[in-house]
Amino acid sequence: MVRKINADTKVQYLKGVGPKRARLFNSVGIVTVEDLIYHFPRRYEDRSNLLPISRLQEGKMQTIRAHILSTRQRRSWRRRGFNIFEIIAGDSTGRISCVWFNQPYLKNYIKIGRDIILYGRVERYSGRLQMVSPEFEIVSDKDNAGSSSDIAGLTPIYKIPDGLTQRYFRRILRGCLEEYLPEVVDVLPYDIRVRNNLLNLAKSLLEIHFPPDMSHLKESYRRISFEEFFLFQIPLILKKLRKKQKQGISHKVDAILLEEFQGRLNFKLTPAQTRVIEEIKKDMSSSYPMSRLLQGDVGSGKTIVALFACLIAIRGGYQAAIMVPTELLARQHYYNSSLLLKDINIVLLVSSLAPSKKIRTYNEIKEGRAQLIIGTHALLEGRLNFKRLGLVVIDEEHKFGVSQRAFLPKRGSNPDVLIMTATPIPRTLAITLYGDLDISVIDEVPPGRKPVVTKFVTDEQRYDVYRFVESKIREGRQAYIIYPIIEESCSLDLRAANQMYLFLKDRVFPDCRVGLVHGQLNAKQQHGVMSEFKAGNIDILVATTVLEVGIDVPNASVMVIEHAERFGLSQLHQLRGRIGRGEFESYCILISQSDSEEARMRIEAMVEYSDGFCIAEEDLKIRGPGEFFGKRQHGLSELRIANPLTQLQLLKRARHEAKRLLRLDPNLEWRQNSALKRKLSERFPGYENYIAA
Numbered sequence: 303m304v305r306k307i308n309a310d311t312k313v314q315y316l317k318g319v320g321p322k323r324a325r326l327f328n329s330v331g332i333v334t335v336e337d338l339i340y341h342f343p344r345r346y347e348d349r350s351n352l353l354p355i356s357r358l359q360e361g362k363m364q365t366i367r368a369h370i371l372s373t374r375q376r377r378s379w380r381r382r383g384f385n386i387f388e389i390i391a392g393d394s395t396g397r398i399s400c401v402w403f404n405q406p407y408l409k410n411y412i413k414i415g416r417d418i419i420l421y422g423r424v425e426r427y428s429g430r431l432q433m434v435s436p437e438f439e440i441v442s443d444k445d446n447a448g449s450s451s452d453i454a455g456l457t458p459i460y461k462i463p464d465g466l467t468q469r470y471f472r473r474i475l476r477g478c479l480e481e482y483l484p485e486v487v488d489v490l491p492y493d494i495r496v497r498n499n500l501l502n503l504a505k506s507l508l509e510i511h512f513p514p515d516m517s518h519l520k521e522s523y524r525r526i527s528f529e530e531f532f533l534f535q536i537p538l539i540l541k542k543l544r545k546k547q548k549q550g551i552s553h554k555v556d557a558i559l560l561e562e563f564q565g566r567l568n569f570k571l572t573p574a575q576t577r578v579i580e581e582i583k584k585d586m587s588s589s590y591p592m593s594r595l596l597q598g599d600v601g602s603g604k605t606i607v608a609l610f611a612c613l614i615a616i617r618g619g620y621q622a623a624i625m626v627p628t629e630l631l632a633r634q635h636y637y638n639s640s641l642l643l644k645d646i647n648i649v650l651l652v653s654s655l656a657p658s659k660k661i662r663t664y665n666e667i668k669e670g671r672a673q674l675i676i677g678t679h680a681l682l683e684g685r686l687n688f689k690r691l692g693l694v695v696i697d698e699e700h701k702f703g704v705s706q707r708a709f710l711p712k713r714g715s716n717p718d719v720l721i722m723t724a725t726p727i728p729r730t731l732a733i734t735l736y737g738d739l740d741i742s743v744i745d746e747v748p749p750g751r752k753p754v755v756t757k758f759v760t761d762e763q764r765y766d767v768y769r770f771v772e773s774k775i776r777e778g779r780q781a782y783i784i785y786p787i788i789e790e791s792c793s794l795d796l797r798a799a800n801q802m803y804l805f806l807k808d809r810v811f812p813d814c815r816v817g818l819v820h821g822q823l824n825a826k827q828q829h830g831v832m833s834e835f836k837a838g839n840i841d842i843l844v845a846t847t848v849l850e851v852g853i854d855v856p857n858a859s860v861m862v863i864e865h866a867e868r869f870g871l872s873q874l875h876q877l878r879g880r881i882g883r884g885e886f887e888s889y890c891i892l893i894s895q896s897d898s899e900e901a902r903m904r905i906e907a908m909v910e911y912s913d914g915f916c917i918a919e920e921d922l923k924i925r926g927p928g929e930f931f932g933k934r935q936h937g938l939s940e941l942r943i944a945n946p947l948t949q950l951q952l953l954k955r956a957r958h959e960a961k962r963l964l965r966l967d968p969n970l971e972w973r974q975n976s977a978l979k980r981k982l983s984e985r986f987p988g989y990e991n992y993i994a995a
């Protein structure tokens with residue numbers, strides 16, 4: 303029986319796979335033919351350079367073509383049950399031995415007298431040249447080892463599970479492409495392809511896996527990236543169009559309100575803050591609901607801007623809600639805003655409230671007596687009802703998922719929404735990636751701030767670090783010492799907050815007041831410790847990443863981060879953002895022993911850059927867009943090869959085309975857009991909701 307395969311065919315039914323191997327495919331997320339075809343190579347190796355054996359260099363990955371002179375199967379005498387398959391291959395210039403371990407079936411493929419192409423690292427073993435587990439391909443009689451071969455030329459290397467070989471994977475994939483591609487329907491309309499010089503889908507899929515040369519590879523790469531950007535832009539643009547058509551609240555914005563607000567502050571707003579406030583005022587007074595992303599580095603003063611927006615809503619008789627990711631931060635905002643907005647009824651809603659208190663708070667919110675509501679995820683609680691929710695502020699948005707961010711605004715009828723982030727990305731990039739939002743940027747920090755001096759040290763210098771901390775305490779400053787874990791464990795060889803707290807308190811800093819805060823303390827305890835620290839009753843605070851977001855204690859001027867390699871780059875930057883908030887010179891000391899390449903890059907970036915935009919850009923480079931954006935923006939994880947950072951021009955083009963298409967065919971009803979429409983529903987279930995009803 304011959305069945306045609308389609309995108310949804312399970313890989314199990316492909317020739318050469320079967321149920322057992324299918325499970326291996328599944329383990330890397332490949333279930334269907336579509337998954338397989340969109341499992342793009344991790345990299346390519348250029349094996350087009352066939353070398354004579356006499357010219358091989360030790361220690362390098364190289365490719366040869368040789369004749370199989372002998373083969374031998376034996377058991378290892380060192381390790382029982384260990385099978386070694388060895389061959390000697392030669393050309394007119396020399397000989398080399400190759401070994402493979404525990405693959406006894408190789409003897410069925412690799413036979414004396416045939417020609418073989420071998421690719422691997424060349425070593426010298428007992429005086430002889432050797433490759434260990436090289437990739438290989440038998441050259442069949444009709445082959446000339448040239449372009450028809452899988453491994454001479456640009457060879458794709460995939461992320462594959464243990465138990466499959468690259469060669470096998472390539473064979474299955476090639477077979478699958480040959481069967482599938484003739485059936486494939488292009489999702490990009492013809493005119494878009496022509497205008498942008500893009501290959502058709504079938505050709506680009508074939509050549510991204512098996513590129514005949516570099517220029518073909520580039521073209522396929524470009525085409526597939528374009529498609530990814532394009533598919534990702536459409537729902538964003540639809541969403542934005544849809545929002546602008548909705549009826550929101552036209553808040554009344556009093557001209558003197560800002561003056562009054564400024565009067566409450568003991569500092570002057572920066573020009574950037576003033577500019578952003580103007581943008582927000584305009585949005586809030588307009589009839590469509592605001593959806594604005596406010597980007598600004600740690601410490602740039604976003605909170606004040608948000609509070610002003612809240613004041614606008616509240617003066618017009620609406621409620622405003624601020625959602626933050628940690629209870630510690632919620633309490634801090636609650637405390638600070640209570641000082642600033644004495645005439646407004648502010649309530650705190652966090653999960654640790656006593657049940658009776660919680661019910662009272664719910665009632666206050668429901669009846670409208672609560673004007674400003676500050677809380678954590680507790681605000682997402684289903685039982686909570688607002689009387690007249692007019693503004694939603696989401697602080698530290700990167701800590702929330704897309705659906706969490708979308709949930710709170712649904713508690714009102716099209717309230718204005720302000721989303722704040724301290725891991726900013728360049729504006730041009732933001733405009734496209736957050737295509738459904740309008741964007742404001744606070745691009746300066748309040749005057750008088752000095753950049754934090756950041757140093758990287760190794761474990762041996764630990765006591766110098768301690769002495770340095772002590773000297774700063776003597777000058778009247780305070781310090782944080784951060785650990786990646788709370789409790790020591792036998793599986794991780796890491797210093798932990800609990801144990802180090804005791805050690806530091808008793809042995810290293812007997813004359814200082816040392817405190818401890820971490821996520822296993824309950825919220826009240828955490829808040830208690832933080833208040834003591836803020837009041838200056840604690841000199842050194844040993845902590846975990848509970849401190850990461852928001853905490854503001856200007857007198858703290860030193861931060862030591864242990865096992866810095868364990869933290870992500872944005873996380874390090876956020877942590878460092880806790881210091882350098884006052885008038886004092888501040889110091890961040892990163893202690894690390896790790897020799898991992900990535901960790902080193904992160905630490906170097908920290909030492910080199912203090913600006914959050916640069917840090918975010920570095921982070922994006924190190925982690926790649928999928929990881930970096932994670933749950934921040936819907937659809938970004940769908941970008942498999944497209945990289946917004948390196949392909950910004952292409953992204954802009956794709957956005958431009960997507961806009962054009964939606965102008966012409968807003969509901970995607972044209973026949974030529976039907977493949978596109980189908981693809982979108984598959985990729986972004988629910989996107990149709992954005993299509994104008």
Ligand code: ADP
Pocket residue numbers: 569570571572575598599600601602603604605606724748749852854883
């Ligand atoms: P972030 O943008 O990281 O949320 P915050 O809003 O917490 O920053 O502000 C950091 C600190 O800077 C706070 O102590 C705040 O009171 C102070 N601040 C904000 N704006 C100004 C300003 N214009 N001048 C001086 N200090 C300011």
Ligand code: MG
Pocket residue numbers: 604605697852
């Ligand atoms: Mg903040």
